Amino acid sequence: MHVPDLKEARKRTKEKVVEKKVDYTFSKNFVGKKYFLRTYGCQMNMHDSEEIRKYLEMLGFTETMVLEESDLVVLNTCAIRENAHDKVFGYLGRCKHLKREKSDLLIAIGGCMAQEESVVSEIKSKHPYVDIVFGTHNINELPKLILESKKKQEIEVYSIEGDVYEGIKYSRDSNITAWVNIMYGCDKFCTYCIVPYTRGKQRSRKLEAIVAEVEELKNAGYKEVTLLGQNVNAYGKDLEYGYDFKDLLEKVAETGIERVRFVTSHPWDFTDEMINTIAKYENIMPYVHLPLQSGSDKILKQMGRRYTKEEYLTLFQKIKESIPNVSITTDIIVGFPNESESDFLETLDVVNACKFDSAFTFIYSPREGTPASLIKDTISMEEKEERLQRLNQLVNQYSLENNKKLEGKVVPVLVLGENEKDKNKIYGYTDTMKLININGSKDLIGKIVNVEIHEAKSFSLDGVVAKESVEN
Numbered sequence: 001m002h003v004p005d006l007k008e009a010r011k012r013t014k015e016k017v018v019e020k021k022v023d024y025t026f027s028k029n030f031v032g033k034k035y036f037l038r039t040y041g042c043q044m045n046m047h048d049s050e051e052i053r054k055y056l057e058m059l060g061f062t063e064t065m066v067l068e069e070s071d072l073v074v075l076n077t078c079a080i081r082e083n084a085h086d087k088v089f090g091y092l093g094r095c096k097h098l099k100r101e102k103s104d105l106l107i108a109i110g111g112c113m114a115q116e117e118s119v120v121s122e123i124k125s126k127h128p129y130v131d132i133v134f135g136t137h138n139i140n141e142l143p144k145l146i147l148e149s150k151k152k153q154e155i156e157v158y159s160i161e162g163d164v165y166e167g168i169k170y171s172r173d174s175n176i177t178a179w180v181n182i183m184y185g186c187d188k189f190c191t192y193c194i195v196p197y198t199r200g201k202q203r204s205r206k207l208e209a210i211v212a213e214v215e216e217l218k219n220a221g222y223k224e225v226t227l228l229g230q231n232v233n234a235y236g237k238d239l240e241y242g243y244d245f246k247d248l249l250e251k252v253a254e255t256g257i258e259r260v261r262f263v264t265s266h267p268w269d270f271t272d273e274m275i276n277t278i279a280k281y282e283n284i285m286p287y288v289h290l291p292l293q294s295g296s297d298k299i300l301k302q303m304g305r306r307y308t309k310e311e312y313l314t315l316f317q318k319i320k321e322s323i324p325n326v327s328i329t330t331d332i333i334v335g336f337p338n339e340s341e342s343d344f345l346e347t348l349d350v351v352n353a354c355k356f357d358s359a360f361t362f363i364y365s366p367r368e369g370t371p372a373s374l375i376k377d378t379i380s381m382e383e384k385e386e387r388l389q390r391l392n393q394l395v396n397q398y399s400l401e402n403n404k405k406l407e408g409k410v411v412p413v414l415v416l417g418e419n420e421k422d423k424n425k426i427y428g429y430t431d432t433m434k435l436i437n438i439n440g441s442k443d444l445i446g447k448i449v450n451v452e453i454h455e456a457k458s459f460s461l462d463g464v465v466a467k468e469s470v471e472n
């Protein structure tokens with residue numbers, strides 16, 4: 001048994017990361033059994049779930065979307081804010097109930113919550129019916145843990161990040177778009193954030209390995225890859241090979257895959273060369289997610305973001321001017337400890353200046369073990385909620401304004417599937433990452449088509465396929 005240890009998770013070692021291969025030699029012992037997998041959190045977790053799904057299928061399980069039908073429940077959890085915790089513990093209640101009727105049901109918890117010392121001790125003391133706890137550094141041990149699962153709780157979570165695995169097999173959600181990890185972990189230690197503790201130190205994959213994966217996806221018919229990392233702009237900084245995110249972008253674009261995306265950008269490491277590369281290649285999509293977090297220099301400093309309001313605005317402007325037609329979205333936190341009304345107004349000021357295409361907005365949530373959680377806060381929750389509302393109102397106004405500008409325009413869209421509510425419609429994403437519902441035939445799924453936008457809303461667009469638009 002290994003339980004998470006916050007002190008260990010905080011450490012950063014200089015030791016070189018070792019590249020390893022996953023061992024896929026386990027037996028198919030669960031043919032006829034069903035698994036239910038629920039994923040919380042960010043794209044990284046969704047992608048980890050694609051790895052988890054592959055292991056479960058290789059063990060012989062088939063997927064069910066109905067919890068009550070399952071023989072194995074896997075919850076891939078997120079720890080970013082307290083409400084993510086609450087959701088998981090709420091759901092665990094349902095699983096516990098089910099286990100009373102179905103005593104051989106296996107329950108496994110993985111993901112970022114499993115990396116938290118306090119969560120694991122709560123599971124140990126209050127949720128003994130949970131069979132397996134596995135962390136983000138040992139997803140590949142899940143088959144072993146399931147195969148060896150006895151009637152006692154099995155906790156296997158490492159605090160120090162492990163090695164970088166190559167040759168991981170995935171059971172991907174889509175056969176059109178794919179996520180590709182370019183790096184793991186984060187070394188930024190923003191003072192409010194738990195990710196550096198749950199995901200370990202930054203470990204970049206080698207450029208050749210990433211390019212080979214993209215080539216493979218392209219050959220398998222994938223149209224789009226999204227390069228994943230907590231700070232893609234810091235890619236390569238931990239390696240000694242002298243290449244960076246710009247070099248990676250170039251090489252990935254040169255594979256000729258139709259669409260290249262990347263998340264998340266951090267303003268700190270965003271160089272002019274990177275901006276120029278995004279502008280230069282037609283298959284690198286004109287879309288940047290550039291988290292602001294706050295517009296107040298005082299709060300930015302306390303957050304450890306290492307840029308000022310002015311620096312953010314300068315970078316934003318540079319991206320806008322250099323990349324034609326670019327859309328920029330952001331993340332904003334309100335109610336950081338002791339954020340004053342005037343600090344908050346600075347944030348609104350940046351929103352007014354940038355007019356983001358959209359923004360994810362959050363109320364600050366103290367995370368155990370982070371420096372910010374130790375700051376005594378004098379701002380009431382009511383005030384924070386009121387600020388969030390004011391912010392959302394402004395953010396939504398600009399989303400709608402930006403989208404309205406697209407009415408009547410023709411834009412390239414990668415069609416991903418049928419609209420769930422209206423079977424006569426299909427949906428996809430524009431090059432600028434806007435969701436669009438289209439009157440069009442299902443035959444277009446997996447293709448890039450030109451779509452004329454008829455109506456713009458705050459969160460989506462409506463359009464029809466432009467004549468003679470099918471490119472491929």
Ligand code: SAH
Pocket residue numbers: 080081192193194195229230231264265266291293331332333362363364365366367
């Ligand atoms: N690596 C990315 C962010 C990953 S977390 C980056 O640096 O931009 C996604 C978002 O969650 C963050 O951008 C931040 O806005 C929000 N977030 C992170 N920790 C939070 C906390 N403790 N409370 C509220 N929001 C938080």
Ligand code: SF4
Pocket residue numbers: 186187188189190193194195196230231266
């Ligand atoms: Fe968290 Fe900051 Fe790292 Fe993003 S860059 S994951 S916000 S510590």
Ligand code: F3S
Pocket residue numbers: 040041042043044045077078079080111112194195198199
């Ligand atoms: Fe992602 Fe949540 Fe972990 S946002 S990295 S799953 S804490």
